[in-house]
Amino acid sequence: MAAKALLLLALVSLFLGLAAADWSILNQKYWRNNNNAKAADTLKSYCESWRMNVELHNIREFQVVPQECVDYIKKYMTGSQYTADSERAIEEVKLYLTSCCSLQNDGKDAWIFDVDDTLLSTVPYFKKHGFGGQKLNLTSLEAWMEECKAPALEPTLKLFNELKDKGIKIFLVSSRRETLRSATVDNLISAGYHGWSSLILRGLDDEYLQMQQFKSEARKKLVDQGYRIWGIIGDQWSSLKGPPKPNRAFKLPNSIYYL
Template structure:
């Protein structure tokens, strides 16, 4: 406390000296000029204090920075959410901010369609959607497991097997803004292809879940067969898009919550990324 008081005294002393020098050396300096100078120095001082305070908040901001960098694709190949961030991710995925972010993706996609899309009329205009956390949400599953917070004694470690067991029950919920976007794209005459990392044995459950959520009228649902189990998600999805292009389809856009759905070869004219910090494929 004594050292802080001494620093404040020295700072105030320097202000007084600065004021006297300005007033004596330059008559053009009015007191309003001097007051503006003092205000600027106060702002600078508060900025320094904020920076110091920021150092103290680094740990508190860590999870927000982690989630942000997942969306930027700076953080890749993570197997799970950091234990200390599970609660933060859960709050975001259940928040109005998440819903607002999804709506913005839908709005920007719709704007692109309005401004850039023209139907050729040869039945070769196409659009690609992913399934999980694009058309339907796995948030209920992750919420049940506390988003992988293994520090929480109520939570079980997450794995792909438990997720697929849950998928087989067809309990994924609709993402409302994506349903509206799906219907808009369908109404414009594009063929809709749904390319998912889900395994083929979940086809019936996936179709039933999509129907129950309100999705109808897609051209083809493409799921991963057994031989493709050892291929990474990006390569698998790229290969499926390549097959569509080889059949003469023009891919106008892709919507997905994973970078593996958007990157690789045979991509579309535009890609639209939905937020999803829960897992990485």
């Protein structure tokens, strides 16, 4: 009898616990069965929090966007807020440039750009491939890159030209493989980018390197050549972290994938 009583008490406690926390953010059945404004607002808040913590680099090395947040990320990346956030980041770069740099005009003042989702947008690709809800298929993505259809991110294109007009040497350091060089150059030119000093891609010897290590080593080679790196702009933390550090690093938003 005592055992039955304890079992009943445990079941009651479990039921009350579930009732007190009557939903889980990961419980898809809850969202299907509770299509109300409060539930929608809570899910939106959760997904915005997830996205923000990706940008803050608290969430790292994720392979897919949480399924319940895919629609939210899609709306963000194709909507006005993504554009506004990108424009705001570029405005901060321009504000920094008003007072940051004692340019020597000796050909050694430098700036580094990432390529994908910094100069060129992969959003058209992810519109057809799940907006991060599917594990990244590199073969499929590279086949799309070969088509040279990625559009420019307009705020970054304007910044690119302003830096070039100031006499700053522009270096592009990308996670793309060396086999994509021709397609990348063609796509950059067709999107309006001209006059960069060097495009650094991953060769066969770089395949074993972690992304941050590859980009750090690329920066070190430039510093060893005497370049003063006044800034970096990219959409991935691996583009910005690690030595040698520039004067400033600026991150553009991207919650679709992590490199």
